[in-house]
Every structure is written in structure tokens, then in C-alpha cells.
Amino acid sequence: MWVQLSLLLVLFSGTLSLDKLNMCMDAKHHKVEPGPEGKLYGQCTPWRDNACCTANTSEEAHADNSYLYNFNWDHCGFMSKKCREHFVQDTCFYECSPHLGPWIQKVDQSWRKERIVDVPLCVEDCHTWWEDCKEDFTCKTDWHKGWDWSSGINKCPDQSKCRKWTEIYPTPKSMCEQIWSNSYLYTSLSKTSGRCVQLWFTGPNPNRKVAEYYLNNAQQHQSFAFTMLLFLAFASLSVVMS
Numbered sequence: 352m353w354v355q356l357s358l359l360l361v362l363f364s365g366t367l368s369l370d371k372l373n374m375c376m377d378a379k380h381h382k383v384e385p386g387p388e389g390k391l392y393g394q395c396t397p398w399r400d401n402a403c404c405t406a407n408t409s410e411e412a413h414a415d416n417s418y419l420y421n422f423n424w425d426h427c428g429f430m431s432k433k434c435r436e437h438f439v440q441d442t443c444f445y446e447c448s449p450h451l452g453p454w455i456q457k458v459d460q461s462w463r464k465e466r467i468v469d470v471p472l473c474v475e476d477c478h479t480w481w482e483d484c485k486e487d488f489t490c491k492t493d494w495h496k497g498w499d500w501s502s503g504i505n506k507c508p509d510q511s512k513c514r515k516w517t518e519i520y521p522t523p524k525s526m527c528e529q530i531w532s533n534s535y536l537y538t539s540l541s542k543t544s545g546r547c548v549q550l551w552f553t554g555p556n557p558n559r560k561v562a563e564y565y566l567n568n569a570q571q572h573q574s575f576a577f578t579m580l581l582f583l584a585f586a587s588l589s590v591v592m593s
């Protein structure tokens with residue numbers, strides 16, 4: 352009887368997490384549900400078949416100081432075009448991705464209720480991002496917080512000077528993990544592994560399978576722990592009863 356019950360519960364918890372494969376986080380500009388968006392713009396077009404961003408958001412993702420976050424990429428002089436492209440891609444990824452379920456966590460922030468944490472980034476995407484930005488300048492390691500917003504757009508706070516990118520971020524890993532306060536996790540996995548998330552892709556979104564992989568693994572651990580717990584409860588019960 353215990354076995355049937357635990358099997359049922361395991362199956363139930365499995366179906367509960369199914370929507371984690373296709374969902375939108377509760378943040379500033381995300382849609383409630385993912386769906387087709389035929390008019391996505393520029394670098395956001397790979398998400399057209401199924402997206403958490405609207406056409407408007409996808410267009411704004413390409414603009415300077417856009418209404419999305421009023422974020423100023425040029426806080427230490429002009430950001431180079433090739434570096435900027437990675438931030439546009441990162442914005443498209445953040446706003447449009449419907450397959451980030453396994454890495455979404457609740458946060459207590461005024462401007463969003465959920466964020467992503469430790470999304471395992473493919474090594475190619477992290478390295479090209481850093482390579483294309485390493486001649487640029489910045490003043491901060493964590494771009495999520497600590498800016499001077501008094502003018503409405505982010506400026507470097509008084510105590511932080513503009514420095515070479517490589518002084519702020521000595522390695523691709525330090526950049527990818529620190530820039531958005533651990534939204535990304537550095538991995539040495541390549542795009543062909545199917546176990547890391549891709550910012551840049553063409554064709555069908557490869558990240559669904561990756562989310563599925565991590566979800567199944569986490570679920571197996573959970574179900575295993577849960578089954579063990581039931582087993583122990585049952586075992587101690589039978590000891591008490593005998």
C-alpha cells in the first residue's frame with residue numbers, strides 16, 4: 352500500500368512540474384504565458400515560435416536607454432558594437448526565453464517577483480561575449496545594483512572609476528557569473544552537449560531539451576529523497592508496531 356501511495360505521489364509531483372518546461376517568469380516585462388510572436392525584432396527573432404516577450408519588448412531590447420530598464424550601456428564611454436550585440440542577445444534571452452523554469456526563483460524586489468539563478472551557460476557563448484567586450488570599459492562587477500540612478504539612467508557611483516574590462520573581469524567566468532549577480536553559471540560544456548543553455552541559436556530553440564534534462568535530474572533526486580523518506584517512515588512504523 353505504501354509503495355502504491357509513494358508511486359502515486361511521485362507521479363503527481365512529476366505532472367506538477369511539467370509546466371516548468373514552458374513558462375514565463377513573473378518579472379517586469381514578461382508575458383503571463385509563452386506563445387508565438389511573429390513580429391519579434393532583430394536579434395530576438397529566434398524566439399518567434401514561442402516567446403515570453405512581446406514585439407515591443409524585442410524592439411526596445413535593441414535601443415539605448417530603452418524604456419525597459421533605462422539602462423545605459425555607455426556608462427564608461429561608448430560600448431563597442433560587437434560587445435553591445437552580446438548585451439542585446441542577453442536581453443532577448445532574458446525577456447523571451449520560455450524554457451528557464453528550472454532556474455527561476457522568487458525574489459523580493461520592487462520591480463520583479465522572480466529572477467533566474469545559475470543558468471548553466473554554454474562555454475562558447477560566455478567566451479565570445481567576454482572576447483568581444485574585453486577592449487571595452489566598465490566601472491562595476493555587478494551591474495544589477497550599486498549604480499547612481501539620480502539622473503534617471505545608471506551612472507558609475509563616485510567611488511568606482513572606469514577601468515579596462517579585463518581589470519573588472521579577468522576571466523570569461525568572472526564576467527558571466529558576476530555581471531548579473533549569478534543569473535548565469537559558468538560551465539565548460541559546449542553547445543553540442545545538450546546540457547548547457549545557449550544565448551545564441553538558430554532554428555528550433557535548443558534550450559527546451561536542456562531544461563528538460565535538468566528538470567528530470569532534479570526531479571529524480573527529489574523523488575528519490577521522497578521515496579527514501581517514506582521508506583524510513585514505514586520502516587520505523589513497522590519497528591514500533593512489532
Ligand SMILES: *[C@@H]1O[C@H](CO)[C@@H](O)[C@H](O)[C@H]1NC(C)=O
Binds near residue numbers: 407408410411418
Ligand atoms: C513600447 O511600449 C512603450 C510603452 O507603451 C512605448 O513607450 C514605446 O514607444 C513602445 N516601443 C515601440 C518600439 O513600439
